[in-house]
Amino acid sequence: MKSLKQSFLKKYPKYEIILRMFEESNGCPATWGNLSKVRLQNFVDYMLERMAQSSARQYAAKFKAVLNLYSEEAELPGGYMKVLTIKDEKPVPVWLNDDELEKLSAYIPLNDNERTVQAQFLMGRIPERGTPIIADLRKQI
Known part of the structure; x- marks a missing residue:
């Protein structure tokens, strides 16, 4: 089986930053064996602290799509879908004086x-x- 990095970059070659954020948020490499509910939550929290909720939602959806694709080949933590599902935010109008x-x-x-x-x-x-x-x-x- 391909590594998590290979699998992810095959599907999303321009989004290596998502893997880097997973690694930065958890202090460990992005591998199938390092996936846990706690680490996925750390990853989501890390993104939400650093970017707009809509961007974090898109990044989490990409990560979740790869996990779904390989769900029959890799052992994934229970509840990973829920952890990687970030609610959509309503747009906020902005006015300048x-x-x-x-x-x-x-x-x-x-x-x-x-x-x-x-x-x-x-x-x-x-x-x-x-x-x-x-x-x-x-x-x-």
């Missing part, structure tokens, strides 16, 4: 991701004092 919008408008983005997030917040704003924020953004894009 005028001062925060001015700071965001003055900020010079370092990369495309920051530029996109900046544009998303500023495009929704209707300028109250005739501030040409949208026109400035169109020049940047």
